[in-house]
Amino acid sequence: MGQIWQILDRTSAGRIFSPEDIVLSLLLAFVLGQVLAWVYYFTHSGLSYSRTFVQSLILITVVVAMVMAVIGNNIITAFGLMGALAIIRFRNIIKDTRDVAFIFCSLVIGMATGSQRYGIAIVGTVILSLIVLYLHLTGFGTHQPHNGFLTFRLPGQIEPGHPILDVLKHFCTRFTLISVQNGGFEGPAEYSYQLMIRNAAKNEQMLADLEKIQGIENITLTMQEQLLEV
Numbered sequence: 001m002g003q004i005w006q007i008l009d010r011t012s013a014g015r016i017f018s019p020e021d022i023v024l025s026l027l028l029a030f031v032l033g034q035v036l037a038w039v040y041y042f043t044h045s046g047l048s049y050s051r052t053f054v055q056s057l058i059l060i061t062v063v064v065a066m067v068m069a070v071i072g073n074n075i076i077t078a079f080g081l082m083g084a085l086a087i088i089r090f091r092n093i094i095k096d097t098r099d100v101a102f103i104f105c106s107l108v109i110g111m112a113t114g115s116q117r118y119g120i121a122i123v124g125t126v127i128l129s130l131i132v133l134y135l136h137l138t139g140f141g142t143h144q145p146h147n148g149f150l151t152f153r154l155p156g157q158i159e160p161g162h163p164i165l166d167v168l169k170h171f172c173t174r175f176t177l178i179s180v181q182n183g184g185f186e187g188p189a190e191y192s193y194q195l196m197i198r199n200a201a202k203n204e205q206m207l208a209d210l211e212k213i214q215g216i217e218n219i220t221l222t223m224q225e226q227l228l229e230v
Helices: 004-009 017-044 049-071 075-087 097-114 119-137 163-171 202-210
Strands: 149-155 172-181 188-196 217-223
Touching: 017 049, 017 097, 017 119, 049 097, 075 149, 097 119, 163 172, 163 188, 163 202, 202 217
Parallel strands: none
Antiparallel strands: 149 188, 149 217, 172 188
């Protein structure tokens, strides 16, 4: 195992990169960048998917590997590249912090391959990919205190023991009244509830039971997974 690691980790002080070393670094950066991009593609959720961002993960990895090959062990070149990059202004706004994490991963992988630390690059990519897959498959960090939003119109007030409360107690583990908009002196009021529904498969039955209540109208139920991501 130690011999394999020594073969993969080819860095040494004052080492000059040969053309073969540079080609190998760029090809490995391309492969590992694709692995990272595929993991991002497979685990992405929401509506903010961008094809150009996925492609950028691969390009960033290769470009950073090329930068590391250009720098080598020359500190003057490193400062020159830092000054050149400081001129470039990136105006794209990244809304998702998870995307920032993937960009940082691609930067580190590119640095590892460009400096010929192939062992770190490969092992790091595999471990990072496994971590992302674990977080995705287990739904780690998911918090849903409410999973439904119910609105309806009803004349008068909902007092304790009202049939609507009985229906909600039967189908929901908990529910919270968040707003009541009065429709005027004689008009029905509009009620809004946040719900934690026990079984989403019984939503139609719950709505059917609500429709049987006298005076209720304009019933709307929106589940959390149907809400648009801003």
